[in-house]
Every structure is written in structure tokens, then in C-alpha cells.
Amino acid sequence: MDDDRYGSDVLAGFNKRAPRTPPAIVEAVRDLVVEETATGFVGAVLGFEGRFVRLEDRKGRVRIFSLGDGFMIDGKPVALRMPKISTISSPTARTASGSFAVADARARVALPSRIFVEGRHDAELVERVWGDDLRVEGVVVEYLEGVDDLDGIIRSFAPGPGRRVGVLVDHLVAGSKESRIADTVARGPFGSDVLVVGHPFVDIWQAVKPSSLGIAAWPTIPRTMEWKHGICEAFGWPHEDQADIARAWKQILGRVRSYADLEPVLLGRVEQLIDFVTVPAD
Secondary structure, rough: OOOOOOOOOOOOOOOOOOOOOHHHHHHHHOOOEHHHHHHHHEEEEEEEOOEEEEEOOOOOEEEEEEOEEEEOOOOOOOOOOEEOOOOOHHHHHHHHOEEOOOOOOOOOOOOOOOEEOOOOHHHHHHHHHHHHHHHHHOOEEEEEEOOOHHHHHHHHHOOOOOEEEEEEEEEOOOHHHHHHHHHHHOOOHHHHHEEEEEHHHHHHHHOEEEEEOOOOOOOOOOOOOHHHHHHHHHHOOOOHHHHHHHHHHHHHHOOOOOOHHHHHHHHHHHHHHHHOOOOOOO
16 A cells, blocks of 8 residues: 555544543653554654654654654553643744744745746635745745646656656536546646646635634535535625635634644645655756
8 A cells, every 4th residue: 555644534444433431631842752553654753744743653754744743652541642742832833834934034936947826816825825835945836727738838847857847626526527637647747747636626716614714614516506606605695706706715714823724634735745856856
């Protein structure tokens, strides 16, 4: 089986029945050895990437898991949390992605590599949460009007070692048009230097947790209705034209203050893209 360091749901298939007693909360200090219960992966804490903990097993393999429940120490369930660091006392000491902020950091000269995202709203959300990190890394994010011509766009960019392309696509699920496009790119001449990943949501709006909007769940919109218009109608918001849709998105985006307001499936995918495009050329 292939390791997926950025698994969209590390608890998939795990027995979700609530434990009789809540797990002990343990600080994920460096070198602490834990077992991730869903996969059985055993490793020592190496560090963190946003709200994810990096574990390394005895064979040197590294995987990333969400902090929180789903771990064991000596056979007993525990919940991992970020360790307290006395030198970090201000909330501004972390970026919106959860990374440690670098004081007085200047934006790095842009790398030749790029991250493409499908749509302006996607680009704005990535900037809101990962903007500080991307500037430090020197990664430029560009938005696409769509992915129908993604293969042609990739060929025009001509990726290669040290000039990689990462692409974030909406509604990348099995059998979809988007999945077929991603397969075409992967089989193309630049496939080794291109990574296309996506989330399962109809639109990037759904990547914002319902709880961050003060709702129990995103409304279900009939397929006969344009999704964003349907969402606005369900919320009682104007939706007559594109300006209304833009104002609706601004209301939603305004509720996003950090990675904690986003679904884990999106967090993992963006972190995966950043890692991919920042790998130094051999």
C-alpha cells in the first residue's frame, strides 16, 4: 500500500463509538512515541505542520496525522495537543495555518515552481490561511478560470526538476470530469513534476466548517439549481447577480481566521502541494 502522508481522513474506518472515558490529553513533545490507532503506525514525534503532527517510525518513514484523538501510548488512548512553548506567548506568534511565525521575515524571491488553484475564491482562501507561509517559502499561487484546459496549461508552463506545478481542483472524486483531467495530466510528458490534488466538495465554500458559520451543516442544493445561488437562497442572501455571489463569499471568507475553520481534507491537500513544489532540485 502507498503511504499517504496527507490522508484526507486519518480516522476513516475506525470505530467511532465514543469511549467510556475521555482519552488523556498529552502534549506532543519531540521524541514522544505514539501509535496512530486507525493505521497502526507507530512513530516518534518529529514536529508539526499546521495542526498536523509529524511522526517517524523506526525505519525512517515519516507520516503526518491530525492532532487530537486517535492515538495510543502503551495501549492506552490519548489525545495529542501542541506542546506549550514558553517563548511563544502572543497569538501573533503563529500564522493562520498554525505554523510558527518568523519574526521580521521578508518574502523570498519567487520560486520557479507554482501552485495553481481552480477559481478566484480558492486562491483567496489559500491566501487567507497560508499566505504568510507561502511568502516565506517563495511560492506563488495563481488561479485558473477552470481546469478544462489544464493539460494545455501544463504543457505551456513546461514543468521540470526545480520547476514543479501543484494544482488544487474542486470536486476531485472518482469518475468525475476533474478526475479524468487529472489522469490525463499524470500520464502526460510532465507527469513526474506535476501534482494534481483536490477536495470532494462541490465548491471551495464547503471547505469552511459549518460550525465556523454558525450552522449545523451546509444546505443540500438540488442538482437542477446552480450551487452558489442555492446556498445564498438557503441563507436568505441576495443572489441575483455575480456581485451578490461575491458579497456572499466575502461573508463566508470573513469567518475564516485560521486553519481551525477549515475541513481537514483541504488542509492536508494544500500542505501536500506546498511540500511538493518546495522540494529542492537534485
